[in-house]
Amino acid sequence: MASMEKRLQKELQAMTKDPPPGVQVDQESCSRVMNEWIVDLEGATGTLYEAEKFQLQFKFGSKYPFDSPQVTFLGPNIPIHPHVYSNGHICLSILTEDWSPALSVQSVCLSIVSMLSSCTEKKRPPDNAIYVKTCSKNPKKTRWWYHDDTV
Amino acid sequence: MAGRRTQGLALPDSIIVNVCFNSQQRSYELDRCSTVAELRQRLAEDYGVSVSEMKILLGGSLLADDLTIEGSGVGMESTLFAIQRRSSPVSLKGDAAIFLSQPLIATTTSDANGSDNSPSQTPTNHEDSKAGVSPHPDATESDCSRQLLDQYFVFCKVCKEVRPGRLRVRCSVCGDGAVLVDKGPGSWDDVLTPGRVGGTCQTLHCEQCIPVFYFKCAEQHQGNVSDTVAALHHIRPNRRSVFCITCEDVMSPVVVFPCESSHVMCLSCFISYCTIRLHERRFVQNSQYGYTLPCPAGCPDSLIQEQHHFSIMGQEEYERYKDFAAEECLMAGGGIYCPRLECGSGFIVDAVDSRVICPHCKYVFCRNCREAAHYEECAPISQASGNSQRFSDPDRAARAQWEKQSAHTIHETTKGCPGCGTRTERDGGCMHMKCARCGEDWCWLCVKLWDRECQGAHWFA
Numbered sequence: 271m272a273s274m275e276k277r278l279q280k281e282l283q284a285m286t287k288d289p290p291p292g293v294q295v296d297q298e299s300c301s302r303v304m305n306e307w308i309v310d311l312e313g314a315t316g317t318l319y320e321a322e323k324f325q326l327q328f329k330f331g332s333k334y335p336f337d338s339p340q341v342t343f344l345g346p347n348i349p350i351h352p353h354v355y356s357n358g359h360i361c362l363s364i365l366t367e368d369w370s371p372a373l374s375v376q377s378v379c380l381s382i383v384s385m386l387s388s389c390t391e392k393k394r395p396p397d398n399a400i401y402v403k404t405c406s407k408n409p410k411k412t413r414w415w416y417h418d419d420t421v
Numbered sequence: 422m423a424g425r426r427t428q429g430l431a432l433p434d435s436i437i438v439n440v441c442f443n444s445q446q447r448s449y450e451l452d453r454c455s456t457v458a459e460l461r462q463r464l465a466e467d468y469g470v471s472v473s474e475m476k477i478l479l480g481g482s483l484l485a486d487d488l489t490i491e492g493s494g495v496g497m498e499s500t501l502f503a504i505q506r507r508s509s510p511v512s513l514k515g516d517a518a519i520f521l522s523q524p525l526i527a528t529t530t531s532d533a534n535g536s537d538n539s540p541s542q543t544p545t546n547h548e549d550s551k552a553g554v555s556p557h558p559d560a561t562e563s564d565c566s567r568q569l570l571d572q573y574f575v576f577c578k579v580c581k582e583v584r585p586g587r588l589r590v591r592c593s594v595c596g597d598g599a600v601l602v603d604k605g606p607g608s609w610d611d612v613l614t615p616g617r618v619g620g621t622c623q624t625l626h627c628e629q630c631i632p633v634f635y636f637k638c639a640e641q642h643q644g645n646v647s648d649t650v651a652a653l654h655h656i657r658p659n660r661r662s663v664f665c666i667t668c669e670d671v672m673s674p675v676v677v678f679p680c681e682s683s684h685v686m687c688l689s690c691f692i693s694y695c696t697i698r699l700h701e702r703r704f705v706q707n708s709q710y711g712y713t714l715p716c717p718a719g720c721p722d723s724l725i726q727e728q729h730h731f732s733i734m735g736q737e738e739y740e741r742y743k744d745f746a747a748e749e750c751l752m753a754g755g756g757i758y759c760p761r762l763e764c765g766s767g768f769i770v771d772a773v774d775s776r777v778i779c780p781h782c783k784y785v786f787c788r789n790c791r792e793a794a795h796y797e798e799c800a801p802i803s804q805a806s807g808n809s810q811r812f813s814d815p816d817r818a819a820r821a822q823w824e825k826q827s828a829h830t831i832h833e834t835t836k837g838c839p840g841c842g843t844r845t846e847r848d849g850g851c852m853h854m855k856c857a858r859c860g861e862d863w864c865w866l867c868v869k870l871w872d873r874e875c876q877g878a879h880w881f882a
Contacts, residue, residue, distance in 0.1 A: 273667075273668055273689065273690065273693060276668060276670075277667065277668050277669070280668075280669050333693075333697055335667055336667075336693055336694055336697040336698075337697065367855070368719070370717045370718055370719050371666070371667045371690070371694060371717045372666045372667070372684070372717050372718035372719075397873065397876060397877035400877045400878060
């Protein structure tokens with residue numbers, strides 16, 4: 271869908287020109303394929319994640335922005351947080367049932383920074399161990415959770 | 422006055438209008454820049470009425486003398502109504518700028534001109550065609566005023582797309598358009614609710630009248646096409662150059678959601694938004710507005726209030742929309758469908774008994790498994806509809822096999838929602854299912870309600 275690419279280009283332009291604090295798009299990743307972005311995040315000052323660096327991976331389907339992007343943490347440093355599984359999956363409602371085409375890469379990044387900032391204790395989700403264990407058995411089958419996968 | 426004959430081709434700076442006087446219609450060729458006063462003069466001469474008593478009505482209002490034909494909103498093939506009145510209780514200003522500042526109409530003379538009507542196709546039938554010579558209208562100004570006049574939008578079934586619409590009025594009793602309204606409608610309620618704006622029918626011997634507003638497509642359609650089209654009141658010209666909430670382009674016209682922030686979406690994004698939501702069956706059923714969608718930003722009180730807006734998706738999707746809407750409405754009222762292939766009627770069931778009789782075809786079936794009524798437990802689907810076709814003719818038997826095969830495929834590829842039993846296909850994603858029918862969260866593996874254990878053990882497995 272052409273509207274997806276047009277919208278992504280506009281978002282990329284805005285994010286490059288006027289990036290929100292602590293958020294930076296990896297230009298190289300976008301130049302390879304438009305529908306996969308890497309975004310560098312930095313933990314906000316005065317929080318448990320201060321000065322820590324993270325990477326987010328965004329994958330956009332052809333229905334974007336009417337359908338949510340797949341967003342996961344990537345790379346060596348996955349934040350230790352009650353809503354982030356150690357394989358990078360994030361439990362955040364705007365990435366699933368609360369997604370709206372009025373949201374954007376920028377608003378997702380800001381929500382994630384804010385989710386990290388409001389954390390008071392660094393720990394994994396309670397079901398992390400078993401979840402990651404079952405996932406690692408079959409990594410290729412692991413897909414992101416769409417709430418609306420009933421067609 | 423010098424007649425200006427056009428030798429087969431109408432000049433681009435003139436238009437043809439129909440004028441109705443005492444239920445008789447005549448065509449006139451008018452210069453776009455001539456004034457309403459000049460037209461009154463001509464009509465007065467033609468009909469032998471004094472100029473001061475000759476008035477011209479369009480869309481329920483008298484046209485002011487100083488308006489030009491173009492500025493009054495008269496378009497190619499517009500129908501004007503000439504009436505004879507001793508005095509005029511209504512004073513009007515023909516100020517097109519009034520449309521700029523107001524979201525709704527102040528006068529009813531908005532009449533976008535379909536300027537791309539080909540004048541050469543229009544029959545030049547006018548014994549009495551006379552027009553003064555006027556300078557050629559300034560093109561930029563003309564485009565600009567035309568844009569201002571595109572106040573209303575309709576979905577035209579002939580054009581199969583959103584078009585500028587023209588507001589018209591007719592008499593509720595005789596159906597004639599020679600109606601003088603007491604005041605211009607000030608809101609959509611005034612337009613959509615007959616009786617809110619009073620008026621008088623100018624047709625002879627017709628006294629009781631409630632003006633009825635209606636819309637027509639700004640394009641002229643040949644043949645016997647119904648004049649009335651549905652007004653899309655959430656669609657507006659984007660005079661304020663607001664960005665689309667989705668693609669961030671500035672387009673016009675746009676859909677303006679009825680939320681407090683009045684979020685704006687361009688038509689192309691609105692079509693995608695509706696189509697994708699429809700395919701996911703994620704419209705919402707509302708008791709007041711039916712099967713509809715909210716503002717994509719999730720604002721409260723933002724539902725699209727009129728279903729014809731969804732016709733923008735195109736006929737095929739709109740038909741699907743209507744099917745879904747009817748189904749949701751029936752289901753919301755506790756209704757079910759007759760499972761018999763030839764029937765499929767929807768109806769409301771009062772009794773709690775599992776045996777249901779279709780009121781239409783009298784088929785008796787089990788409410789739970791949708792097979793023919795039975796007294797035992799419901800049979801598994803592969804055994805149901807067994808070999809009752811033994812004595813049928815070969816065609817019937819073949820068809821039954823086909824249907825059986827289809828039922829078998831459905832059974833193989835789908836699972837029933839543990840909440841409502843709706844057969845559900847999983848085409849990817851995780852094990853967490855959300856029922857599109859009843860909203861239940863359930864596990865594809867366990868076929869039971871989704872819980873923390875499923876999330877821990879096999880969420881993505």
